[in-house]
Amino acid sequence: MNYDVAIDGPSGSGKTSIGRAVAARLSVPFIDSGLLYRATTALYVEAFPSDVECDATRLVALLEGDIRYDIATGTVSYRGGVIRMGLHDPGVDRLVSPVSAVPEVRRTVNRELMRIAQDQDVVMAGRDIGTTVLPEAFLKVFITADRAVRARRRVAQLAADGVSTSFEDVLANIGLRDTIDSSREDSPLRCTDEYLVVDNSVDGSWAVVDTILAEYRRRRSHAV
Numbered sequence: 001m002n003y004d005v006a007i008d009g010p011s012g013s014g015k016t017s018i019g020r021a022v023a024a025r026l027s028v029p030f031i032d033s034g035l036l037y038r039a040t041t042a043l044y045v046e047a048f049p050s051d052v053e054c055d056a057t058r059l060v061a062l063l064e065g066d067i068r069y070d071i072a073t074g075t076v077s078y079r080g081g082v083i084r085m086g087l088h089d090p091g092v093d094r095l096v097s098p099v100s101a102v103p104e105v106r107r108t109v110n111r112e113l114m115r116i117a118q119d120q121d122v123v124m125a126g127r128d129i130g131t132t133v134l135p136e137a138f139l140k141v142f143i144t145a146d147r148a149v150r151a152r153r154r155v156a157q158l159a160a161d162g163v164s165t166s167f168e169d170v171l172a173n174i175g176l177r178d179t180i181d182s183s184r185e186d187s188p189l190r191c192t193d194e195y196l197v198v199d200n201s202v203d204g205s206w207a208v209v210d211t212i213l214a215e216y217r218r219r220r221s222h223a224v
Helices: 015-026 033-047 056-062 090-100 103-117 129-133 147-160 167-183 206-222
Strands: 005-008 030-032 067-070 075-078 123-126 139-144 196-199
Touching: 005 015, 005 129, 005 206, 015 030, 015 123, 015 206, 030 033, 030 103, 033 056, 033 067, 033 075, 033 090, 033 103, 033 123, 056 103, 067 103, 090 103, 090 167, 103 123, 103 129, 123 129, 129 139, 139 206, 147 167, 196 206
Parallel strands: 005 123, 005 139, 030 123, 139 196
Antiparallel strands: 067 075
């Protein structure tokens, strides 16, 4: 029996930091599906820097190259070379949701995520992990957080990466991403009755991590 943990939630809810902490406590790999989507978007932005909208035909042509996720380094490679463009570049932020909504992109990314999880227990974070990628996950967690809190976190993250932007712009971008992610036809962001729902609006994620671990251990103690 596999003991995968699937963590889903909207942009900026803290899935990555929480997932990484849970994985460290369980001594299993942490997989951030968002890296694959952002890397794919970065490829598109580098190839077509003047595009202000996603051209699905151009994007699908890029997918003919081999996209791989390296667990050991946490990097994504394309045709054998590591993708170097900043994955939180404003151009990537602007297009990551439209790119992620393209069915061919989701199939490509999900195929790689399933390959990684095939032979080992993992903690995996994203938007459709528990519903599509790992539907039989041992524990499914949905992380929520107030939208303004999420925007402040993203502004701080961008500042740490040397990118200056306004709170208003980031808040608007997050609202747009929420709409796209929850309304797309292919694997939308959704929370079902199977999920443990945890609010991460308060800064500091240790209580959330402890809640997830407590539920995981409770289920393991009852697992046959």
